[in-house]
Amino acid sequence: MALCNLIYEGDARLIQINREETMNALSTALLRELSEALDAVRGDSRARCVILTGAGVRAFSAGADLKERRSMNEDEVRQAVARIRAVVEAVADLPMPTIAAVRGAALGGGLELALACDLRVMAADATVGLTETRLAIIPGAGGTQRLSRLVGAARAKDLIFTGRRISGREAGELGLAQYVAAADDVLAKALALAQMIADGGPIAVRQAKLAIDQGVEVALKEGLLIEQTAYESVIGTSDRMEGLTAFAEKRKPEYKGR
8 A cells, every 4th residue: 555645636736645544654664655756746847736635634644653763773763854854855845836735633743744835724623733842852854943934933932842732723823824624625625725826827836936935034135136036037938928818818828837
């Protein structure tokens, strides 16, 4: 049985973590398959958006496989954390927009995976948290950095120092989730959002993501230059002319990604 499924949903690609019996815990074997799926969508020019989700309704991912971790020595633990970190970074580095569709638990490395996505759709009754300090460790796959940038340093400190878990509803109130829905509606909401993204010009959407991701970490003046360069890359595209033509003809544009 595959531990990670890559599913084609029109212009979207759905990557499903498939270890439902372990609450989709991130084992070494699962991380290997997840890395392969990410490589596949990275090279897929027709993929307009990627949705990351977990099998079943109990968990997006409960984080690292702690049963596997218990048998590791210190060097093996370092390697295991590096594997999770590499997969999380691979999610963050995808050129197309990414959406985490979160039902059930997203804890530790599982929440770090969701934080690496551009947008998060969460079930109101989801349970999320960076709980590592309860195990005498800290988030090691970007959690201290991404959560702070998303909700502010003070809120991130509160959540990480205490290791407390919050609901999807509270995550929405904090800005950790951009959309909150009933558990049964989360995937449909994520797919609808992916379609809205896919309706835009694919080169433009990717360049917008690049400009935001690179610009948010630098001074405004430098960020404006990044935006200018990104804009320059869309001027010569046939998609731009198609957008203007479709607007004049009052029809939906047919973008080709070129």
